[in-house]
Amino acid sequence: MSTRADTPSTGEPSDVPPGASWELGRRDLLRIGAAAGAAVAGLGILDAVHDPGPVPASDRGTGPAAARTAVPSMCQMCTTACGIIGHVVDGRLVEVTGNPLDPNSRGSVCAKGVAGPSVLYDPHRLLYPLRRTGPRGSGRWKRISWEEAYTEIAGRLREIRERGAPEEFAFQQGRNRSGDIVSRFLNAYGTPSHFNHRALCSNNRRAAIVTTIGDSDWDLGDFENSRYVLNFGSNWAEAHQGHIPVAIRMMEARRRGARLVTFETRLSNTAALSDEWFCVKPGTDGLIALAMANVICREELWDREWLDTWSNYPAEDFAAHVARYTPEYAEEHSGVPAADIARIAREFAAAAPRATTICNRGSQAHRNGFYNDRAITVLNALVGSMGKKGGWCWHPNGSWDKKAIPEPGPIPPRPTASSVIADARDWPLANAFEGKRMRVGEIVYLWIKEGRQKISALMTYNADTAWAWPEANLVRSVLADESLIPFHVCIDVMYSETAHLADIVLPWTTYLERWDIDARPPQSLVDYVGLRQPVVAPRGESKDIRDIFPELARRIGGGMETYFPWATTEEYLEAFFAPVPGGLAAMRRDGIHLDPEKQPNYEPYMRRLTPGELAGATEDPATGIITSGTDDKGRPRAIGIRVKGIARRGFSTPSRKVEIHCGFIVGKGREAGRDIEPLPVYEPIADHQGEFPDDQFIMTSFKINVHNAHRTMQSKWLQEISHTNPALLNRASARRLGIADGDWIVVESYRPNDPDIPQGDGSPLGTLRTRVRLTEGVHPLVIAIAHNSGRSAGGAYATNGRDRTANPGYGTDAADPDLDRLWWSGALSVPQNDLLPIYPDPRTGGQAYHDTIVRIRKA
Structure with a gap:
């Protein structure tokens, strides 16, 4: 299916009684338009001075009334980490704008960034430490002092370390922008059991890139200078890691006449902005790329001189390899017409070297995702666009230049203990590359349940695994079992499903109240460094890990304290930024440092x-x-x-x-006892082959621009824009099942029928009841559900008004008059993660988010 992409697709129905039909009303259209506008233009479309409600006098500053100050910092409402300016009046943040000195975001900020104050001042924020008083999951808590919390946590961790089992202390992080202090604390303690969410994010993509070029595990297409962009499943207008920086450059390229072609299973806002959109069957992106390679090789459209010089494989041999991947074969499996595949291959080669690919979760979050992204990456080598202006580029620094701005000593040694779960040796490429640990986060709780490794204490940090992980019901069962996890400390800004299953909850500061050294892969190919600094004072008794970890290290002792010689975070940052002209003072003034002598990383x-x-x-x-x-x-x-x-x-x-x-x-x-193909190949996904019964579909997952992870659903402003996630279903598919727009359906998911996948026995996994939205903008074999919804804990805004319970960690100002105006209370909101099986790519462990087989029926 191909179309000229004109209209964005959204998953937002009006809130209507069960069984009723509905159409998009004026309010829906306004919300959709606002969401699309923020995604594309990179501009904050929410009212930036919309006051989120009163705040106690104890939380206010002491400056002169109406004195307005501008404080540079860095956003953390998503992973893009754009530079921002916080505008403060009388100690209260009233507006967030972009920092024009940020070379990535160039002064723009999206809807999520503008909504930062609504999280900062959310009345259901955790402001005080809590200790569980009832059974895990009972929701019974007692407010305790920081002294009590420190004493208990340090005592537990000291006992584990002193008996010589540091690996029994596990640390599970989500979006971590404080990697220096986290690694310092865990290495000083001696635990290798440090788990991230990379397999749920980008393992396949990173492994494909580093396999092919070695220099980096990030690609940074020089989009702004490109003439042709082939997009395989990247929704950069809404949810790319480089969201606003990429969107700015893509739109500038489009203004200059660049052509954008998108292959995607759903009519996303990115697809809508493209010259052409091809609705493809999930998991066939790599096959389309190989068929294009077939045309480029067969018609000798390649850059033969570049290939002969810089490829390790003879051009003729690669041509012979891809000869089987004809456009006709690709059409049969992907649905993209063979003539279009051949035409686009010729156009792409003709535009080179100012031509590039972009891909992301749409191509890599599959069982065959590593191979998909290998094939897409190699397209750039064939036409000689690697490293060229306007072509497929990269930068060796995924953040700042750590040789020029190193972490101050003393640096603790790496742990000598081993961790079965962290090593993840069942996936040979997860940790194969020097300095690029990828880990396999989705199997952590399964392996704990199976007894692969003993865990005596778990600390979760900004990671709502009990809601956000595949097989979230399994995660909840493990977290609830004290025989598997005897002690659990949760550090987060908000109460959550994971905090609900902790023993101690520590109130973390928001990114608007804390310090960090930060930077993201440089979209302009010149690295920079940024400072996240407090825009306002921390509310209540919330603390950052830069305060928590040094204190725990001193109390645990045993030499850990020697790696934290600084009295304050500011003293540590003074040492860190000493190599920057003007030091910390200059960073506080500007928020960003960019070395003017550095040139873009071309060739x-x-x-x-x-x-x-x-x-x-x-x-x-x-x-x-x-x-x-x-x-x-x-x-x-x-x-x-x-x-x-x-x-x-x-x-x-x-x-x-x-x-x-x-x-x-x-x-x-x-x-590891696995066969990995040395060349890019297409590996069909077994469960996706053959004729599907009318009620069987492939369930895919997606994000929209105003939501990221668990923190955005606790923003009243963002929830007002998007608070539901109905299932998107093709009209023709629904017609065969007698399903009408707005009907309630039951979705039942299955584990993969695949011996290479943990629990890959094809058994039923879970069910949920949801509403359906019919659209032409989704593949006929696909049912698509946004994963940014379906909370059961975390306050009224996170749960669409259902959870208004008091919590001693909220403080005294938990009442919010806006709750009386919560017009979407009780809106449809389902937890898709309960349906997603643990489904890692057998090579890298990257989670296959878009391959789950489901059956649906009308409720």
Whole structure:
């Protein structure tokens, strides 16, 4: 199915009684338009000075009345971390705008960023430490002092460490923008049981990139200067990691005449902004890319000189490899017409080197996601656009330049203990790449339940795993079981499903009240560093981990305290920012530092090695690879390669070239007893093959622009824009089942029928009852549900008015007059994560969010 993309798709119905039909009304259209506008333009469309309600005098500043100050900082309403300016009047934040010095966001801020004050001043924020007084999950709490909390937590952790089992203390993080202090604390303690959410986010994508080029696990297409962008499942207008920075550059490219073609299962706002949208079957993105490679090779549209110079695999051999992936074969499996595949391949090659791909969860969040993204990445090598202006680019720094701005010492050593769960050796590429730990977060709770590793204490930090993880019901059952997790500390801004199953809850500061060193992959290809600083004083007794962890380290003792010699966070940051001109004072003034001497990271592989680098180096006459010294494992350290008589840096792969054929991953697979293909291939998803019965579908997941993770659903402003997540279903598919627009349906999900997947027995997993919205903007085999909804805890706004219970951690100002105006109270909101199985790609462990088989019936 192909269309000229004109109209965005949303999952927002009006709130109407069960059984009634409905159509989009004026209010819905206004909300949809606002959401799309914020996503595309990168502008805050909410009323930035909309006061979220009264705040106690104890939370106000002492400055002169009506004195307005502007404080630079960095947002954390999503992972993009845009530079912001907080505007403060009488100690109260009244407006958030963008920081024009931020080279990524360029002074823009999206709806989520503008809504920051509504989280800061939410009446259901946790402001005081809590200790559980009833059974886990009973919701019975007692407010305690920080002294009591510190004493109990430090005592528990000290006992584990002193008996020589530091790995029994596990730390589960979500979006972590304080990586320096987290790693310092965990390494000082000695635990390797540090779990992130990367497998639920980007494992497949990162592994595909680092496999191919070695230099980075982030791609940064030079979109602003591009003439042609092929988009495989990236919803950059709403939910990309580089959201606003990417959207700004994409729209500038479009203004300059660049062509954008999108392959996606759903008519997202990104698809709506494209010149062409092709509605594809889930998991076939890589096949489409391989079919394009077939055309480019067969018609010799490639950049042969670049390939011969910089690829480690002969062009003719790759042409022979992709010969089987014809456009006709791709049409049969993906639904994209063969003629269009061939035409777009020719257009893409003709636009090179100012042509690039972009892909994200739409292509990589599948069982075959690693292979999909390998195939898409290699398209850029075929046409010679890698590293070129307007082409497919990258930067070695995923954040700031840590050689120029290193973390102050003393630095604790890495843990020597081992963690079965963190190592995740069942997935050979999860932790295969030097310095790029990917972990497999979705299997943590399953393996705890199975007894793979003993856990004596768990600390969850900004990670609502009991709501946001696949098989969330399994996560809740493990967190509730004191025999599996004897002690659980939750650190978060808001009460949540995970906090509900903790023993101690610590009130965390919002990003508007704390300090951080931060930066994101540089969209303009020049790295920078930013400062997150308090815009206002912390409310209540909330604290940041930069205060909590040093205090715990001092109380645990045993040498941990020596790694926290600074009396205050500001003293630590003074040392951290000493290399920056003007130091911390300049960072506080500007919020951002960008070295004016640095140039965009175009063609880094072409850099000539200097005489100093070549002094004492050794060259392999057969390969031209140049080595100097040894790495930390005593192996010769490659620094470059001789190309046409010139010693150049090359790529950071074993061959110092683009590895279209990668022997390294084959070897890693063998070590784990798995076969991994060295070349990009299409691997059909077994459960997706054959004829589907009328009631069987592939369930996909998506995000919309005004929601990110669990924190955004506790914003009254954002919830007012979007607070429901009906199932999107194709009209023709619904007609066969007798389902009408607005009907209630029952969705039943199944685990994959796949021996390579944990619990892959095809068994039923879960059911939910939801409303359906019929649309032409979704593939006929797909039922699509936004995952940003369905909360059962966290306050009235998070739960659409259902949860108005008092909590001693909320403080004295939990009453909110706006609750009387909560017009969407009781609105449809379902937890899709309860239906999603644990479903990792067998190579990397990346979660297959878009492959779940479901059956539906009219309720």
